[in-house]
Amino acid sequence: MTPTDAATAPPRGRFLVVLDADSTLLQNEAIELLAAEAGSLDEVERITTQAMRGELDFAASLRARVSTLRGLDSSALDRARAQIAPTSGARELVDAVHAADGLIGVVSGGFHELLDATADRLGLDFCLANRLAVADGRLTGEVDGPIVTATTKAESLTGWATASDIPLHRTLAAGDGANDLEMMAVAGIGVAFNAKPVVRERADVVAQEVDLRALLPLLGIPRGSV
Numbered sequence: 001m002t003p004t005d006a007a008t009a010p011p012r013g014r015f016l017v018v019l020d021a022d023s024t025l026l027q028n029e030a031i032e033l034l035a036a037e038a039g040s041l042d043e044v045e046r047i048t049t050q051a052m053r054g055e056l057d058f059a060a061s062l063r064a065r066v067s068t069l070r071g072l073d074s075s076a077l078d079r080a081r082a083q084i085a086p087t088s089g090a091r092e093l094v095d096a097v098h099a100a101d102g103l104i105g106v107v108s109g110g111f112h113e114l115l116d117a118t119a120d121r122l123g124l125d126f127c128l129a130n131r132l133a134v135a136d137g138r139l140t141g142e143v144d145g146p147i148v149t150a151t152t153k154a155e156s157l158t159g160w161a162t163a164s165d166i167p168l169h170r171t172l173a174a175g176d177g178a179n180d181l182e183m184m185a186v187a188g189i190g191v192a193f194n195a196k197p198v199v200r201e202r203a204d205v206v207a208q209e210v211d212l213r214a215l216l217p218l219l220g221i222p223r224g225s226v
Contacts, residue, residue: 014164014170015100015170015171015219016103016104016157016160016164016172017104017105017171017215017219018106018160018171018172018173018187019173019193019212020109020175021106021108021115023177024176025212026115026118027086028084028085030084030111031066032044032045033079034077035065035069037072037080038076040068043065043068044065044068047065048065051179052177052179053178054177059149062143063142066132068141070141073138074137077113077114080114081113084114086122087194087210088211089213091122092212093212094124097219098123100221103166104124105128106126106129108148109148109177110130111129111130111131111132112127112129115129116129126156128148128152130147131144132144149179150178150179151182153182154182154186157171167188168186171186171188171189172190172191173187173191174191175193175195176192176195176196178199184202190202190204190205191205192205192207193207193214
């Protein structure tokens with residue numbers, strides 16, 4: 001963590017942690033697993049990088065990336081799901097948060113089809129992501145329903161906190177891309193995790209290791225306590 005950690009007071013009382021998914025809760029960029037199957041990986045990687053740097057509107061960039069998946073057999077979702085891996089320390093973070101009577105969720109510009117199994121396995125309290133449209137067993141190249149944007153992420157954190165009677169100053173948000181900045185701004189502590197420069201510059205705290213146990217001291221929880 002950065003030298004500013006000492007000035008960042010951990011939440012006291014019940015608290016909420018909200019994570020981005022791709023490259024934060026998960027090691028993977030999930031859409032790239034599908035793009036590899038569709039033969040569009042280079043294009044999707046390029047668009048993803050621009051979007052995470054804040055150089056492209058996220059919703060427009062997501063539609064552009066998903067459009068490259070048009071015609072992909074839906075069985076590719078199963079193969080991609082099998083490759084999804086949580087980031088180091090994910091299980092320990094979730095267990096420690098729950099042991100301290102906290103809540104933890106994930107809000108993602110990725111897809112429920114690839115995220116839900118991991119969220120369920122980890123026992124997350126909240127999960128929100130996009131959905132891929134499928135027709136006749138193939139991806140249509142479109143998103144099914146409203147897109148999870150930067151504003152959606154901030155609204156999700158606020159809504160989950162309100163529903164759980166948790167003040168915003170007792171929340172922590174962690175993410176890696178520009179579309180995480182709004183939720184990091186409304187949270188009590190915004191953490192740049194495995195993050196792009198634009199996120200590192202605007203975060204309250206910058207994680208110096210790609211291990212989710214690094215978040216525990218910010219919550220007043222010693223590492224290794226669970």
